[in-house]
């Protein structure tokens with residue numbers, strides 16, 4: 511028998527029922543500086559904190575919008591879907607994961623291929639979507655990136671891949687690992703055709719993506735403080751039995767150690783890419799049929 515009993519109901523809070531006067535999601539707390547930022551202001555600033563320049567993770571569509579002139583581009587191969595060749599099940603069937611991710615993102619896989627103009631230069635861009643099973647690279651993601659590169663090859667336009675990925679997609683086993691070789695082979699062809707490839711690495715770029723195309727750019731450009739690596743720090747510490755230095759696997763550390771060419775603020779990304787492409791010989795097309803890229807073999 512208890513000594514005390516609650517006979518009366520607890521006093522209901524008068525504010526609990528009232529709807530909040532501040533609409534949900536109008537303000538965002540920055541994980542970098544813990545300041546509150548007005549969401550609209552953040553969006554206008556390409557989702558970079560105006561106070562401390564913390565780069566928020568953004569969707570593939572937001573990236574493409576920020577990169578192309580007037581935010582307009584044409585999407586390609588949107589209907590490629592994984593056939594779940596291994597009929598894989600972990601805690602739940604892979605097929606269900608695919609359906610869930612499609613419902614959440616409106617995409618059929620983790621890559622969006624787009625063409626359009628970037629400061630008047632014709633480019634082919636493949637952007638990875640982290641919200642789709644961690645941006646993992648499976649059969650479809652690999653195929654889409656390959657097709658994007660082949661498209662750049664056939665149109666004689668520069669290729670840009672924006673990586674944001676946890677690596678290869680385990681649910682497709684060895685088939686996902688084969689994408690590394692396939693995309694790399696397509697890039698080798700692009701290289702032989704003397705067309706530029708710019709790799710943009712964003713937070714996070716890890717595993718098989720880092721181990722293949724993300725590091726194969728003629729220019730490898732990263733966003734500030736992005737996590738970029740192959741294996742995670744814990745695995746490395748256990749393997750080499752040493753404490754890892756501060757900032758290990760972050761953009762700035764990798765730049766210092768020669769793994770990257772540039773670390774560029776998202777707000778400067780577009781002009782930086784355009785400048786690099788112009789330096790490499792890209793010229794704006796005079797009409798739609800014109801050869802967009804005036805690169806000659808002995809130039």
Ligand SMILES: [Zn+2]
Pocket residue numbers: 540541542543544545559560561562563564
């Ligand atoms: Zn901040």
